[in-house]
Amino acid sequence: MKPERTLIIGIDIDGTVTEPSSIVPLMNESFGKHLRYEDCFAYNLATVYNITEEAFADWLDKNGERLYDEAPVHGTADAVLRNWYHQHRLVYISAREARHRDVTLNWFSRYQIPYHELDLIGSHDKLAAARKWRVDLFLEDRLENALQLSEDLEIPILLFDTPYNQGTLPELVHRVYSWEQVDTLVKSWPIKHILR
Template structure:
C-alpha cells in the first residue's frame, strides 16, 4: 500500500534546488565583470551589475536556456528530494517561463530529481500557484517571495541563506544554510502533523 503524502511542499527552483551562485560566472562572462557571488547583496542583479532592468531581461532571454542547463545542484538537494518523493507531494513553483519547460525537465531528469508537478509561472508572484496547489510549506531564496507567501498563506517558509536576502525575519520564515538543515526541519514539521 502506497503511503499517504504527508506534506505538500512548494519548492522554488533557481537558487534553491540549483546553486544560488550559478548565474554569476555567466553574467561575468557576458558583462566583462569579475564579481563574486558574495558581492551580490541584492536580488536584482541589474543593480549589482550596473545595467538596466531591460538589459538584464534581454540577457536572461538570450542566456536562460544555457543558465538552466548548466546550473549545478544546490548541495545535496537531489538526494534529499529523492528521499522525500514517496512521502511528500513535491510541487516546484518557479518564476521561469513556460517556454523553458523542456530544459527544466531535462535538468531534473539528468540529476534524477523527482517531482509531482512543475509549475513555471513566469513571474516572481507565486502566491496564486501556491494557493492552487495547497502547499503546506515553501522553500525559497528570494526574501520578497518568502515574506509574501508566509504572510498570505500563514505557512512556514524555509529561506536559503544568501547575500541578497539578509533581513530580520518574521516568525514563520526560517533561515537555512543547507539542505540537511531543511531535512531536519521537515522531519519536525512532519512529526507535528502526524501526531495531531
C-alpha cells in the first residue's frame, strides 16, 4: 500500500514540461511565416500555418529531433519535478515516438529532470497508457486529452493555459497558469475538493 500522500502523476512533455511556444520559431523558419505563439489558436498547427496534415507530419518527422533537443523548460518545471521525485511517482506519457527516446533522455539529463517511467506512445491517445500506469492525476496542455482523461478515468487534470486550449472545462479539469500553481495544488491533495 502506498503512503498516504504519494501520487502517481501522469505528465505530458511537450507544452507541459517544455515551453509551449518553443515550436513557433522553428515552424516560422521552415514555412516563412511570422506568427506569434498567441496566434496559435488551435493545437493542430497545420490549421494555424495553413498547411496540409501531410506537410506538418513530414516537417515533424524531419525536425522532431531538433525541436525536442532545443526546447526550453516550461517555467520552473525542472525544480518542481525534482522536489516531487522522492515523494511521488513521475510517469511521463508523451505522443513522441519511441525513436525519440535518446534525445528525450538527453534533454531530461541536461535539465536534471527526474522520472520513474518514460512512455513514448507515438499517439495523442494517452488513455491506455494512463490506465496502465494507474495515474491519480494528469498534467497536460492539449484540451482534447484533458477532456478524455478526466471523463474516462475520473481523475483530476491540470491543464496548462495556452492559446490553443481555451474553452469551457468540466469539473475535473482545472486550468493552471504556472508550475508554482501546480505545485501548490499537488501539495493540497486531494485536488478534487479544490476544483469544486
